[in-house]
Amino acid sequence: MTRDEMREALEDARDLPDGDEKIAALERLLAHADAAGDLRLGMDIRFELIEAYHDHTERWRLLPAFDWCLAAHDRDPSLFTDRHAEMLRWYHKWAVATLRSTPRVDLDETLAALDDMERRFRESGQSPQIIYNLRCGIADHLGDEAAAREWLAKWRATPPDENSDCAGCDPSRQAELLAGWGEWAEAVATVEPVLSGMVGCTEQPEKALVAIMLPHLHLGRYAEAAAAHVRAYRRHRFERDSVGYLAEHLRFCALTGHHARGLDILEEHLGWLDRPYDEASAMEFAAAGALVCRVAHANGLGARLLHRPEHGERRAAEVPLARLGADLAATARNLARRFDDRNGTDHQSQRMESWLAAAPLTTELELPPDEPDGAELTVGSPPEQWRDVLAPLTVESIAAVLDARGDRYAVDADDVIRGRWADAYLHFDRLGERQEILHTRILAARQLPADRLADALEFCNAWNHDKVFPKAYVHDTGEGQLILAGDVTTDLEHGVTGAQLAVLIHATVATATAYAAAVAALP
Known part of the structure; x- marks a missing residue:
């Protein structure tokens, strides 16, 4: 593969929903990049793999990719933009946090990685708040409540920064x-500040x-x-x-x-x-x-x-x-x-x-x-029994929810449901061997000029850092414009009731319009 072909393949892989297929595509592409000796492309692919592993079921597998990126940064920091360096600090946190989620990683190696993380943070003037957070979690995981309480006090007393949760x-x-x-x-x-609405996030x-x-x-x-x-x-x-x-x-x-x-x-x-x-x-x-x-x-x-x-x-x-x-x-x-x-x-x-x-x-x-908060919908509401019947995902079931909401939409020849909600274009599609996966693609109405790629990437990285849905990314049209897109994917292998599907679609529309509104608010 040529470098341009690999770059194009990377863009295609980014568009895949989270899961085994995406991971396999990225791993195949990484083998080509490493064989070609392309360090920058290898780094970009590993960044995507770290995200893919973290968002799927194999978070421990992100460790080799992270170690490679950290070593590459130490050898040649010029490979990394400021945003890349910020994301690398975030991935360092993920690498340490895997200790509490799986017994597959070594305790001493993780503690050494945390010590190294603290050294790097102090040398670069970063807040140690996330360090105290991680040390508190590890102490609690090991059963050292006294130490965990001490780290919690430091965690609470230290101002956060962009590396903090x-x-x-x-x-x-x-x-x-x-x-x-x-x-x-x-x-x-x-949690009173969260429940009162003073602070919050998509979770x-x-x-x-x-x-x-x-x-x-x-x-x-x-x-x-x-x-x-x-x-x-x-x-x-x-x-x-x-x-x-x-x-x-x-x-x-x-x-x-x-x-x-x-x-x-x-x-x-x-x-x-x-x-x-x-x-x-x-x-x-x-x-x-x-x-x-x-x-x-x-x-x-x-x-x-x-x-x-x-x-x-x-x-x-x-x-x-x-x-x-x-x-x-x-x-x-x-x-x-x-x-x-x-x-x-x-x-x-x-x-x-x-x-x-x-x-x-x-x-x-x-x-x-x-009943979910939105269950009192009356416009075009489907029969009550529909809400409780577990059935395969269909175009008709998606349309029934949208009808109940009173939404306007169109169904194209490929059975993709398309519509516009505020500043967001949404495409509801079904993927998988049995079309059991609900995949919603989101396109912000506002586009950015191609020379603002760095701004677009920074926005998407910040969104993915702070939000759960949608997964944000940038698509270069090749015609001087950047599309800020996103997707939400839900595996409905075991079927879905009308009530369940209503909750999913309500949440997707809400997060999609919030994403598009944030794009519209960019300078």
């Missing part, structure tokens, strides 16, 4: 830590609500806990990358007497355990699922069978509750043991055992309605 996520993570230490009231108070307020569900329960604030669960689960139910939050929803159900609901949630997401984002989320999901099975069995639901989908050589089956609970408990214990073997402690095993043995806190908690 966003203003909405920091309080949520701190509340998670405090809840883990039994500091219920302080955990709730910590809020649901991320903060998950962090304080159990603190509310322990404080006897049952109505607040119930509202937090229902509001957050409306979103987390449909977002594959929210799998890390599902354990808290399962624990909530187990601890409040909502055994049937807990089993419903477990069954709906059981397939996600077969390919989790990381071992930490798998461990917690399995432990919480085992807890749900145990308390449900003890409360008269032992005869229930749960559907477990096919995976690899395992056939789909209706699994007895006791057997599934035992399997999940074994999975949680095995993963905890792997973390502890790497860490040289027994903290994760002890933590999972406490989850598995947890006793209900109340059995008299009433939940608010499950």
Whole structure:
């Protein structure tokens, strides 16, 4: 391949939805770039791979790509723009954070990487706030609560900078830590700026609500806990990358007497355990699922069978509750043991055992309605039964949601639904072998001249740094104009109800119009 062909292939790979296909395309392209000795192209591809690994299910695989980029920067800093250097600092954070998500990375090597990160940050005048954040998380992961509390105090006392987590996520993570230490009231108070709207991000307020569900329960604030669960689960139910939050929803159900609901949630997401984002989320999901099975069995639901989908050589089956609970408990214990073997402690095993043995806190908690915030739509509303039927994704089902919203759109010859919402053009398409993937491409109405490529890239990198959706990127038309685009991809392999699809499309339109508005506001 020529250099121009490789550059064109890189642009094509960037347009692919996150997943195995995108990673494979980037890895093939990287082999060509390295064989050609093109350092700059190799760096650009590795930057894309780091993002792709992080956004998929193999975050630990970003480490070699990051190490290569860091070494390249040390050899020849001129290869890196200021924005590249900023992103490299961000990737350094990701590299260190993988320790808590997987036992595949070495503890001593990670601590050395964190020490190196701190040295680089201090030498370049960066705030150490994110360093304290990472040290706090690692100490907590290892079970050193005293050290974690000291690092938390420094984290809170140090001003953030562009390398820090966003203003909405920091309080949520701190509340998670405090809840883990039994500091219920302080955990709730910590996320108040998020819940009041003073700070936030695209993951809020649901991320903060998950962090304080159990603190509310322990404080006897049952109505607040119930509202937090229902509001957050409306979103987390449909977002594959929210799998890390599902354990808290399962624990909530187990601890409040909502055994049937807990089993419903477990069954709906059981397939996600077969390919989790990381071992930490798998461990917690399995432990919480085992807890749900145990308390449900003890409360008269032992005869229930749960559907477990096919995976690899395992056939789909209706699994007895006791057997599934035992399997999940074994999975949680095995993963905890792997973390502890790497860490040289027994903290994760002890933590999972406490989850598995947890006793209900109340059995008299009433939940608010499950309907999503936008469920009161009346314009062209489809039949009520449509909302509850699990069915394959179709053009007709997408159109039904848009009709219910009163939106105007067109369907082209390829069954792509196209329309304009404010400053955003949206294309709803179906991808995958069975067209089970909902892929929405977003094009901002405003375009930039080609000589503003650096500004466009900086904007997209900043958006991707701070936001979850849409995934932003720049497309050069080759005619002197830059299109600022984005995409949102959701795998609906197991089907989707009308209500679920409505939530997905409402969220996509909202984030797409926010993205296009931000583009329109550029100088």
